[in-house]
Amino acid sequence: MVGESIDGHVQRQRSLARAYIQQLRAGQRPEGRPELGEWEAVVQNIERAYEKSHRDPGGLELVIDALMSQNQALAELLAPPPPSLDDVVRAERSQAGYPELPEDVCLPAEMGQQACRFLEVYERFSRAASPEGYDDFHVFCGVWLLSVVAARRVYLPLNMKRIYTNVMIALCARTSLFAKSSTALVAKDVLYAAGLGYLLGPDRASPAKLMSDMAGNTLPANYAELPVEKQERIRMRLAMAGQRGLFFDEFGKFVQGMLKKGSTTSDFSELFLTLDACPAEYENSTIARGGEPIQKPYLPLLGSMTPANLKENARSGADFWTDGFWARFSFIAAPADQYKDQPLDARELQIPTELVATLRNWHWRLGIPDCQIEPVREEVAGKGAARYRIVHSELPETACTITRDAYDAWRCYRSALKRMLVDFPHEDFHGSYIRLPETAMRMAILMASLENQNHIDMRHWAKAQELAELLRKNLHELYRQVNCSQSLSDVARAEDEIIRKLGYLADKGVASITVAQLKSSYLKAYSLKDLREIMDSMVRAGVLRKEVTPHALSGKYSLVTLVV
Incomplete structure (x- = not known):
């Protein structure tokens, strides 16, 4: 010992x-x-x-x-340590149209540790609350949650520009396999538990109705008859009316409607595009009747969709990639073979008090504008009718600071992504790559404001760059899924994938692999039983070799001949 x-x-x-x-x-x-x-x-x-x-x-x-x-x-x-199977998997994915960052831009993973305890605790809780959610869904739902609570009250100045903290995130995966809705609802539940649900906009609304709500000049017709607690909730909503978080559970259908000219939701694309820059004021009389101005608008968004929702409009070369609108979205695309079979536990799971307290304290620390609803009396047809005047104070804003090291690292990352664009055979990724460094900085601002008194240091940037690289990986995965062929049968496709994976691993020095390893690292969409039957059939056909060892009683498989 x-x-x-x-x-x-x-x-x-x-x-x-x-x-x-x-x-x-x-x-x-x-x-x-x-x-x-x-x-x-x-x-x-x-x-x-x-x-x-x-x-x-x-x-x-x-x-x-x-x-x-x-x-x-x-x-x-x-x-450098010798490559593991996981290393080979990551390397393969990086080569599938996904260029690696230059070594001088990469940052050690440990550098981003302790950048944001809230996200660490939230991700653990989200994984427990929605165990079948795709791995990358959890942390980005947490980022959206922070973006909603920030509510345009913190920014980083860059000359005359201000970078605010709004994000637009789309969870993209096949129906039912990846718990998109369940994972997103965890973030909403935490927001409501913190008493901040009034920062969310409606689940469904036309562009005109949303803009009218964000102008903050309207009360319900029965306001005077409402209980005091409901009146107080309305007052809190009006105090920050222009800052609204949105969640669209059926975002894919919403998108399809938005892309149709003349639909009731077609004006949302212009609205999202314009408000992404967080102008000081927004007014559009063509959308909102009467042209009610919105002060300091802010609209973070979270939605769930399937790749099928995009296939018609997001093929290679489509305007989808180059019109500037979709480049502002962060897509989290779950590979079809990475689903989980992990049911909920038979117990009640409590939201950690640390998450609730952290959000509440941050919300108060950022400052809450005052809103007074003052009654005004006027005579209507000889009777006194209640009327109200809504008086808003200005939304407080706090500027972040950033260390020289963190700023230089951001510049290096930005330059590296711009250089990559030259080598792409198309322009489909240009808009997304150009905007990704700013998205990363928005996440760094959130973390620094929440837990480091609005000061961005290297750990915040390192974590933000790590998250941005996840977004870049997911962008390429979405592009692959939207443009992949579906013509092969399931068995033929599985055989083709097995041959390609084993051939690739052999070239990398991994001579053989078990069925369990192949499923765990690559072909998660297939059951162990199906994979074993297919691979045993390939052994009988002379394509694969099977060897039973004391450490692999079920056998390890290797490629006998390469089939092109």
């Missing part, structure tokens, strides 16, 4: 040393150096080089290369 304890301590110091050096290589010196044992002297040399190079990654790399040539242990410490 003592030997194991010492060995574990040494391994922990080794991991800490590696993580610490990697952060220095990325241009970020952590606050305080952990106990590094035998690595102390080496790390001190690298720290001195870091300071002398004025945090220039290029100069520091020259020093580290020289140290590794003299110190075999350091070279082994910093050597």
